[in-house]
Amino acid sequence: MLKAENIKKSFGANEVLKGIDLSVEKGETVAVIGPSGSGKSTFLRCLNKLETIDGGSIEFDGEIIAENGKYKKDKELRPIISKMGMVFQQFNLFPHKSVIENITEAPVIVNKIAQKDAEAEAERLLADVGLSEKINEYPCNLSGGQQQRVAIARALAMNPKLMLFDEPTSALDPELTGEVLNVMKKLADKKMTMLVVTHEIAFAKEVASHVIFMDGGYIIEQGSPNDVLENPKNERTVKFLERVL
Ligand code: ADP
Numbered sequence: 001m002l003k004a005e006n007i008k009k010s011f012g013a014n015e016v017l018k019g020i021d022l023s024v025e026k027g028e029t030v031a032v033i034g035p036s037g038s039g040k041s042t043f044l045r046c047l048n049k050l051e052t053i054d055g056g057s058i059e060f061d062g063e064i065i066a067e068n069g070k071y072k073k074d075k076e077l078r079p080i081i082s083k084m085g086m087v088f089q090q091f092n093l094f095p096h097k098s099v100i101e102n103i104t105e106a107p108v109i110v111n112k113i114a115q116k117d118a119e120a121e122a123e124r125l126l127a128d129v130g131l132s133e134k135i136n137e138y139p140c141n142l143s144g145g146q147q148q149r150v151a152i153a154r155a156l157a158m159n160p161k162l163m164l165f166d167e168p169t170s171a172l173d174p175e176l177t178g179e180v181l182n183v184m185k186k187l188a189d190k191k192m193t194m195l196v197v198t199h200e201i202a203f204a205k206e207v208a209s210h211v212i213f214m215d216g217g218y219i220i221e222q223g224s225p226n227d228v229l230e231n232p233k234n235e236r237t238v239k240f241l242e243r244v245l
Pocket residue numbers: 011014016034035036037038039040041042043
């Protein structure tokens with residue numbers, strides 16, 4: 001579903017990604033862990049061109065997104081990237097739009113879905129994330145966990161082939177993380193392909209098919225949750241896990 005090869009990215013003199021190779025198979029949930037500042041968000045953002053790479057290649061769903069550090073033209077890229085859903089740490093809902101308006105906007109405007117059909121789909125997605133009763137609420141009247149579940153429903157409304165999650169529970173009070181992780185677990189059970197940056201080691205152990213540990217712009221260690229989280233081989237992985245567990 002996704003193949004990134006030798007991804008490099010600098011911000012000025014700060015070389016943040018020093019050659020990242022990562023593949024995600026269809027139906028797989030890949031968890032990315034690593035210390036703050038190790039380039040996890042930057043890597044995710046390069047995949048859908050929220051940031052631009054300096055080197056490397058990205059292939060997604062049989063299409064080339066970037067080759068040798070150069071992205072396809074935006075016009076050709078847009079429909080490809082629209083099949084990657086992204087959920088951010090800070091929910092990023094449109095504050096002046098209701099829950100249903102947040103969910104239907106992109107399907108109607110970008111995918112040209114009929115308003116009625118988009119609304120029916122939004123209702124179905126809201127039921128899936130357990131928020132049917134909030135359909136006409138505004139984001140400011142929702143808890144962080146509810147806002148994040150709406151953000152997930154909004155991403156799913158575009159019928160994505162891959163979901164990117166960037167620390168989706170890091171901004172939440174601890175008692176609200178479970179409801180978001182449960183929604184993500186349900187998605188994984190339904191074989192949605194997911195790339196998840198997270199500090200939730202228990203979630204990664206339970207849900208991920210593959211775990212990546214990033215540090216200093218490199219992938220230091222990767223493998224099954226059992227390999228990386230229970231029997232880490234690299235000293236930096238060991239140290240990181242000691243700190244977060
Ligand atoms: P992580 O998500 O693993 O915490 P980030 O990808 O956010 O790491 O950041 C990696 C490094 O890149 C940090 O040193 C950060 O300061 C830098 N960085 C991230 N985004 C930008 C940006 N837009 N401009 C300049 N530096 C950035």
